[in-house]
Amino acid sequence: MQQNQPVGVDKQFLAAPVKSAVDKFQLLPEFLKVRGLVKQHLDSFNYFVKTGIKKIVRANDRIVASKHPSIYLRFKDVRIGEPSIMVDGSPEKITPHTCRLSDQTYTAPILVNIEYIQGGPGQMAKVEKNDVVIGRMPIMLRSCCCVLYGKDEAELAKLGECPLDPGGYFIIKGTEKVMLMQEQLSKNRIIIDTDKKGNITASVTSSTEAIKSKTVVVMEKEKIWLQLNQFPKKVPIMIVMKAMGMESDQEVVQMLGRDPRYSSLLLPSIEECAKNGVYTKEQALEYLESKVKKSMFASDSFEREGRAYSVLRDVFLANVPVHQNNFRPKCVYVAVMIRRMMDAILNKDTMDDKDYVGNKRLELSGQLVSLLFEDLFKTMISEVKMYVDKFLEKNNKTNRFDFSHYVTRDFITSGLERTLSTGNFDIKRFKMHRKGMTQVYYVLNNFTFHHLHILLEI
Template identity: 30%
Template sequence: MLDRRALSEAYFTRDKLVKHHLDSFNEFLDRGLQRIVDEEGIIETNIEGTYVRCGKISVGKPIVREADGSQTILYPNMARLRNIKYAAPLHLEMQIYQNGEPATGMEVAEIGQLPVMLLSKACNLYGLSKDEIVKMGEDPLDPGGYFIINGAERVIITLEDLAPNKIFVERAEQYGETIEVAKVYSQRGGYRALTTVERNRKSILEVSFPSIANSMSLITMVRALGLETDEEIVRAVSDNPEVIKYVLENLEEAEVETQEQALSVLGSKVATGQAKEYQIKRANYVLDRYLLPHIGTDESDRKAKARYLCRMAEAVLELALGMRPEDDKDHYANKRLRLSGDLMEELFRVAFNRLTRDIKYQLERASMRNRELTVNTIVRSDVLTERLVHPLATGNWVSGRTGVSQLLDRTDYISTLSHLRRVISPLSRTQSHFEARDLHPTQWGRLCPSETPEGPNCGLVKNFAQMVELSTGTDQQKVVDVLHEMGVRMGGDAL
């Protein structure tokens, strides 16, 4: 007979309860930090031939600097008692170039301090036995998964969000009439852009995305991206005769016939009143950088973007014809959870960007005064540290969200575990959002059906079910590469 007690004791261990926080933060330490540094790569300056090349980034172990300049290994309990942050130094390889030639060797500079999650790989308690943890003044049953900022225990709450890079179709009201809309939250790196394709009252398909004030005709956008002929456009949208009828209507109403004309129309929208040459240049830049960035940001990706827009158009027309239902935004397959590692990556990206701007300023100032350029003189570590610590201490995140970081509930052990396994919705508490607050069938086995507060937070603040486990995700390009090796094709071309 199955011994259920043995099974539950084996499962409900300290490692499992906040495993999602620890896995996510370790992923951030192992790959997220270096990914952000590689995105920046080179710190340019306004001085010709002078720039800084960034190399490998590494995280040390938490330490505290005493008033006499000495350094001591910092343990969590010491940080609590002394009201200081539990943080580790960040070191980055940097090399200064002047006149295109290396002015220094590859030097390692301390660029700031990173708040460390308890029991993560960077924590001084990591790998210690129960007796050693007790010796350091810690509870061996404490699951970790939180930070210590200025002596206070802070936890990053998991955020629920709509899945990025996925097409959602819905009906919406416009001027008293119902229209069909396809949306995709295109995400690349730290940039997120909403692209929509909608069918207006005259059955004309229109596209809107960041950097253009008003919507553009789908046909104009697709032709600007390189699908010029009517046949190419029709084949890219659908082979269904009912859908093709609507596409032909749009082609008849088209305002342009060639790619050059389409780029000219787009340029007049994104750079009104500028010279023709600049308008075309700006139109090309907007198409590459702001339209569906998850597909790519190179000129070679434009036809793939055109086909993706056509796929969105097909979804809109199928909804209008009753061939497909609206997408359920509350279905958990259409949700993604943003864990502490993802949110720390978002925070570090903004902080590191601010540091690079400061390094650029310091480098230009030192060069103007004819000072010797060294890595340690141009890096001010408090610039990065302050922008990492402040959001964690207040909960005011870089994306404009509030309450992302909260004071850990220490009423009792169960309330602490509950707080560490909480998930919140970004929806406004002041509005009804009845459907979002309802218990959805797809939450079964994922979210607790009963643990949610009363009042305005009801249904928007939830908790994970007892035996749920979360994956940290994987690199999308690896998936694409595997599909490519298997011979999968999209729209006649390789993925």
């Protein structure tokens, strides 16, 4: 028996696509009532302060002295406190309206729980501290960290705020600033394209909490090469495969597919590998070790395990994790990249279009602030490590060494405030050089509502 349905409800009519432009514009007011203009920015920033910042700190949670590995500092947890300002050395709660009137920045402290070794190499003791301030984070209005979050109209009126104000912007030195959305190519996705010389390339921009890198596999003069920043010159891809444990050429050919055209296209690369006298995993790692760039910022694990091995595990295709030294997933991913390159060589229609919207993503406020904080946090860790190493080199036992004194700095605070105030994102670590990323809020707000008014009149 069929279930009783409400009388007068036409399900097919309700599920039918909206074809007319006039009908579509009638949906716009309802969309604004439910979603609003800035909900995507608020959701993005809320994800960052609840989850994103914790992942960044967890991926970079240790500072270890170079010559004394037993002396370390570890970040155990991180959270964003309540918006406040420092008055005579003590925090005082603040509202957005007060910041506008007094030309202050609406920020909240970044609080971390730390565990560290206190004392010099001769006398050491483990110490734990909670709610240590490492910087101050500009807070987006109406986000989960804002004092306006969840307030009704009467409470908003007491705080000097308009109930119709959607939020989604920052207050920097008394000025309301909004971050503009940025259109970027998708991260962690294979893109088949051509380089300046017309060679077919397969590139992946890897993005994780620990590291961000770009891997390019290119076919040049019938041979397949790997281009990575850690290698000053391109290296044969077959040597990379052998270094990851895939020593059998036949296995690589079988992973590409049964089509004999794939094996014929791969043959020059196999010959290039044999030409360099590389047949085993050890020989491949030794070859790559001589080609890898020597960095002054390399970690202790790079030197202990070998720079080439560490680059392949942590930097090369960073979006494919290596668990228990199992490189098999990375080998499969490289085989997919090579096969898609060969498909593009055999059929030009399989090339990717960078302008196609499916290959793009919109970066919102949360992602942009996350990138900025990650760069500043990693730079702070490097500076703390440098200062600690200098102090321990002097080996002055009369001074009692306290790791936590080097962490409490204003580096993160000034970096976030300066970037959001000027709108100039200049992050060398991620090769990000953009200007005009932030705009004064009321100008953009008037522009947006003016155009919405025109749309609703159509």
